[in-house]
Amino acid sequence: MAKPGGNTIKVWDPLIRIFHWSLVFFFFLSYFTEDDWITVHSYAGYIVGILIAFRLIWGLIGTRYARFTDFITGPRKAIEYVKQVLTGKAKRYIGHNPAGAAMIVLLLVSLSLTVVSGIALFATDGQGPLADSFFATWSDELLEEIHELLANLTLLLVIGHIAGVLLGSLIHRENLIRAMITGEKKR
């Protein structure tokens, strides 16, 4: 939504910003509590799952720049954008750029799989919402490996995401982190 006559444009609505910074908090909380704080770990994981479910719905019915149709473009455009970055000709996007968008899709998929594998692991112990599902019969060692692998993959994606945000901020000389706090960008 543009401010009439203003120099800035409202890009990220309040729900997206609350979603994002809550996701950052609960992702790291669950990541760093898995060893000794299993109750905190699992509740933080459930909250991550709820946040992702919210984001999937908001991607369909949310505000303009939050909608998947606004930023999901497919790998060709993402590769094209990376080439533009490498040749110093990257176009500026008001919403997510195509490479950032591809990373967001990967993050959402990886986070979802991490949450589901965690709940499945709980099921092998007769606990959680999937306790009566077929996951209960799976090997807990296998599920533990899968869950850990996915969590570490997500962490790698997060590192890539933060590097992309910093690079995007440098290239276009705009503070993308502040934009995710205030919701506003320069026109």
Ligand code: HEM
């Ligand atoms: C402290 C570290 C982080 C910073 C500074 C950061 C910053 C940002 C920024 C600036 C954007 C908007 C990108 C754009 O302008 O196109 C963004 C989007 C996003 N970030 Fe992060 N991020 C961080 C950590 C994370 C973590 C840990 C996750 C996931 C576990 C995450 C997931 C996302 C997602 C899913 C979006 C898309 C927002 C949406 O449209 O819903 N971020 N992040």
